[in-house]
Amino acid sequence: MGFHMAAGVILLLLMIPAVYRIVAGPTPIDRAVGVNVIGTKTAVLLVLIGAVFQRVDMFVDFALAYGLLNFIGSVAAARYLHRTREHALAEDAIGGEEGA
Amino acid sequence: MIGLVCDWLGAALVVAGLFVFVGAAAGLLRFPDFYTRMHAAGKGDTLCSLLIVLGVVVHTLGAADWDHFQWGHVLTPLKLLLICAFIMISSPVSTHALMDAGYDDGIKPVIGEGGDALGEDGVAPGAGDGTGGKGGA
Numbered sequence: 001m002g003f004h005m006a007a008g009v010i011l012l013l014l015m016i017p018a019v020y021r022i023v024a025g026p027t028p029i030d031r032a033v034g035v036n037v038i039g040t041k042t043a044v045l046l047v048l049i050g051a052v053f054q055r056v057d058m059f060v061d062f063a064l065a066y067g068l069l070n071f072i073g074s075v076a077a078a079r080y081l082h083r084t085r086e087h088a089l090a091e092d093a094i095g096g097e098e099g100a
Numbered sequence: 101m102i103g104l105v106c107d108w109l110g111a112a113l114v115v116a117g118l119f120v121f122v123g124a125a126a127g128l129l130r131f132p133d134f135y136t137r138m139h140a141a142g143k144g145d146t147l148c149s150l151l152i153v154l155g156v157v158v159h160t161l162g163a164a165d166w167d168h169f170q171w172g173h174v175l176t177p178l179k180l181l182l183i184c185a186f187i188m189i190s191s192p193v194s195t196h197a198l199m200d201a202g203y204d205d206g207i208k209p210v211i212g213e214g215g216d217a218l219g220e221d222g223v224a225p226g227a228g229d230g231t232g233g234k235g236g237a
Contacts, residue, residue, distance in 0.1 A: 003111055004156075004159075007118060007152070014121050014122060015125075016125075017125040017126070017128050018125065021128050021129070026134075027134060027207055029134065029198055029202040029205065030134055030137065033138055034128070034141075036141070036145075036194055036198065037141050040145050040146075040149050040191060041145070041148075043149070043183065043187075044117075044148075044149050044153060047152070047153055047156050047180065047183070048114075048152065048156065051156050051159060051160070054163070056160050056180070060176055060180055064179065064182065067186055068186070071186075071194055074194035074197065075193070077198070078194065078198045078200070079201070081198075081201045082205070083201075083206070
């Protein structure tokens with residue numbers, strides 16, 4: 001087993017805590033954090049796989065595309081999970097009417 | 101000779117990145133609340149990715165056959181450095197976006213003896229009371 005293969009396997013094993021955080025995370029945003037970590041690490045893992053096969057020139061494009069998609073996914077998840085100010089104000093107004 | 105130096109330097113960088121990621125994974129697993137987990141994940145993730153990709157950059161530069169020059173020998177490390185630059189920009193941005201979403205969702209931090217620096221009674225302004233930081237307005 002070459003050095004880069006071993007590094008990739010260790011990286012894969014170290015992703016398990018992030019998977020645990022996705023499964024057990026108390027809030028939805030904890031799960032989003034776990035997904036973000038795994039996405040970044042997958043891009044790095046693609047580079048390492050390229051080093052294993054001695055075709056970094058090919059795998060670097062995959063890694064770049066994966067990193068871009070992961071970034072867009074994380075920001076979209078953050079926007080989706082965001083409780084906006086307007087939303088919060090509207091909920092507050094509804095609660096105020098019920099209180100009165 | 102130079103190839104051997106590049107091999108060892110690249111290996112050292114990759115091992116350093118794995119070591120940083122051990123810390124990030126332990127923090128993600130063990131820290132008590134959302135904000136501290138975010139802290140571990142954000143910083144450890146960024147630095148680990150940078151170190152490992154830089155290690156592969158050094159390895160690629162050392163493995164190239166410089167007696168028969170091809171543009172690919174320069175272009176591949178440049179693309180890897182592009183990944184580095186992109187990770188360095190995108191990872192803090194997504195961490196900040198997720199942290200912002202969590203804060204506005206009203207996730208409460210675990211408050212120690214020092215008290216909450218952001219709000220009174222452990223409730224950050226605009227987070228738990230749903231007023232959007234506007235107080236009594």
